[in-house]
Amino acid sequence: MPELPEVENARRCLLRASLPGRTFKGADIGWAKTVKRPDLEGFVLGLRDATVSDVLRKGKYILVPLRVEDGTPTLIIHLGMSGGLSVDDASSPEPPLVRHRFPLDDGRVMRFVDGRKFGKLWLVNDPAKVLPSLSPDPLGDGFTAEGLEASLAGRRAPIKALLLEQSVSAGIGNLYADESLYLAGIHPERAGADLGPEEIARLRESIFQALTEGVAVYDRARDELWPNAPRALTAWTIPRKEGESCPRCGAEMAVTRVRARTTWFCPAHQI
DNA sequence: AGTACGTCCTGATCGC
């Protein structure tokens, strides 16, 4: 489920819950395969008496730098397809599908909901060693049309598939890929290398616009969304339903599959 | 290298 706006919302929820400054008392891992590094025992032991310094985001990854007695490891969380985080009183009723619990020193607990078990956890000293290659953050200054053009050069795959690569546009997922291409007026099956500089500039701007609006929707929702349920708000404008028409030009929306991912687009203005 | 496909998982939804 989560793309950049959902992950950013999760991060802000953790900050609003004043996670920084709190200390993990350990971890209760309900599905061992979620822990990628180190082994389960090392992971749980490593979180004991680890104090949170900050909550950061890189693409769809949440980074939680920690202070322990003899170092500064980082907890890395990926929400996968169905993940969500909350911080509640330990005695509060637990929502369904909580897989992992991280008890805190103040009587609260960070809960990791993950229905499909595609979430991932790491506890490492050097995050760079486990994170894949990620583009500059599309919401930051580093994500330029020139950089995007360079990463599309020579690529024959459909632009929709390329946008899903985190090395091309970190944080984009299936929905925001469709949304960005819709806003830019670009057909999802165009080969990446066939896009001209003007189209790429438009695409960069559309990605920024779509993600910015996505983050804003969650920010406006604030407390209503707490705890951070694994359900997205509809920050995008594309109808994703049979028979609906394009809000911009009225044509009937079309659906296809790109790399086995459902892809909605307007056949009239996305060319 | 770049591309395409199968796989990991379970809950929700759809069609009969």
Added chain:
DNA sequence: TGCGATCAGGACGTAC
């Protein structure tokens, strides 16, 4: 209403 089939917003390993 019930039930099997299909679908879901991610990403990685593998094979060509």
